[in-house]
Amino acid sequence: GAVVSQHPSWVICKSGTSVKIECRSLDFQATTMFWYRQFPKQSLMLMATSNEGSKATYEQGVEKDKFLINHASLTLSTLTVTSAHPEDSSFYICSAREPGLDTGELFFGEGSRLTVL
Amino acid sequence: GQNIDQPTEMTATEGAIVQINCTYQTSGFNGLFWYQQHAGEAPTFLSYNVLDGLEEKGRFSSFLSRSKGYSYLLLKELQMKDSASYLCAGMDSNYQLIWGAGTKLIIKP
Numbered sequence: 001g002a003v004v005s006q007h008p009s010w011v012i013c014k015s016g017t018s019v020k021i022e023c024r025s026l027d028f029q030a031t032t033m034f035w036y037r038q039f040p041k042q043s044l045m046l047m048a049t050s051n052e053g054s055k056a057t058y059e060q061g062v063e064k065d066k067f068l069i070n071h072a073s074l075t076l077s078t079l080t081v082t083s084a085h086p087e088d089s090s091f092y093i094c095s096a097r098e099p100g101l102d103t104g105e106l107f108f109g110e111g112s113r114l115t116v117l
Numbered sequence: 118g119q120n121i122d123q124p125t126e127m128t129a130t131e132g133a134i135v136q137i138n139c140t141y142q143t144s145g146f147n148g149l150f151w152y153q154q155h156a157g158e159a160p161t162f163l164s165y166n167v168l169d170g171l172e173e174k175g176r177f178s179s180f181l182s183r184s185k186g187y188s189y190l191l192l193k194e195l196q197m198k199d200s201a202s203y204l205c206a207g208m209d210s211n212y213q214l215i216w217g218a219g220t221k222l223i224i225k226p
Binding site for chain 1: 150157158159160161162165204213214216217218219221
């Protein structure tokens with residue numbers, strides 16, 4: 001199956017700093033990538049849909065100025081958590097669909113665990 | 118509204134069979150997915166059903182009834198490594214996935 005890689009896997013930062021998470025599709029081109037957040041023992045929550053060459057579409061309640069998404073190429077989307085605070089500590093996961101795959105299966109990156117001190 | 122319901126937690130014995138149920142309500146329907154997620158890891162794809170019936174894949178099978186808005190994941194010959202959360206997700210008419218909260222499956226020796 002298709003491979004999606006996410007980096008970094010773990011990041012610890014101080015409150016008020018910004019953190020960038022990268023999501024790459026390694027063996028296919030993804031015009032659309034999805035960013036999720038998952039708090040402990042809870043389900044995946046879609047934050048935004050990242051569209052190559054255009055603005056991301058944010059879900060209701062997600063601050064677009066705080067969670068900056070850039071999808072500058074067909075294989076890379078980045079999520080920047082600006083001015084991070086402890087409540088932003090979570091597991092962030094990206095995913096993408098392989099074009100032409102009938103099932104619509106989502107391929108997930110490894111996830112990035114953010115801890116804000 | 119759109120909603121996915123699945124049990125929060127289930128316990129089963131190694132070597133046994135367990136069925137995890139999922140009911141869904143989506144705006145339109147383009148399929149039902151099951152994903153496995155081990156603690157601290159990203160979800161991995163298990164199955165996709167868009168037509169009624171049972172899809173078998175090794176020890177795992179998934180069933181769908183569109184008229185009932187119901188699916189189940191059947192795990193046979195349980196192994197300790199099957200201890201994980203199992204996420205049910207329905208795809209709506211916009212091809213967006215609506216996720217359940219996940220069922221934590223605990224396997225006991």
